[in-house]
Amino acid sequence: MLAPACSIRCTRFPPSPTRSILSRTWSKMVPSQISNLVTLSRLWPSPINAHIEKVMTEIAANVERLEQFGVNKVLVNNLHPLGCTPSRTRTGNYTACDIFGDYGASLHNNNMKQVMTARKNIHVVDLYTAFSKIINYSPSKGSELSKQFKHKLSPCCESFDSKGYCGQQSKDSELLYNVCDKSNTFFYWDDMHPTDAGWEAVMKRLEEPMKEFLDRA
Secondary structure (H helix, E strand, C coil), rough: CCCCCCCEEEEEECCCCCECCEEEEEEEHHHHHHHHHHHHHHHHCHHHHHHHHHHHHHHHHHHHHHHHHCCEEEEEECCCCCCCCHHHHHHCCCCCCCHHHHHHHHHHHHHHHHHCCCCCCCEEEEEHHHHHHHHHHCCCCCHHHHHHHCCEEECCCCECCCCCCCCCCCCEEEEEEEEEECCHHHEEECCCCCCCHHHHHHHHHHHHHHHHHHHHH
């Protein structure tokens, strides 16, 4: 059985100098749905299209539900390039992205763009572009944000077992993973999540468009 298509977090921004506080809602896919998307992308085309349609229907329903609660501006993030996460690049010794994972993310994002961008009270947070502008370059190339990461497709915290995970221990409390010395040179912390430095670089690309949307009357 599939997990719920998205989870919702609601917070409030500090007061804007030009208007009252806006409610912000961030809608995102949960890990199980991301895993399903990558798996189904290898069974192109019908299974993945049906899965994406189901996900988008649930996201749209959640957005409408929030609007009924009085939320007047909603942030909905698209998917980052799933094929470039260490969980997908490990089989190639962290040298290249998995095209199937990226294909699934691209299909989802294109569908989201068609559904969401026509609505003026919704802003799609473009994680895909923000991530790609940083990790789709070899070391020492790309923008300054990209150049700071010597390791863009490999994790700082890596399990010794390809089926293991960061933080895993044996029954005798033996550590079954390795942690890098300089996490700020790695974009990814583990198989899926960026490091603090990685997220900071991503947010530097996303911050201005988000502020412009939230400050718009």
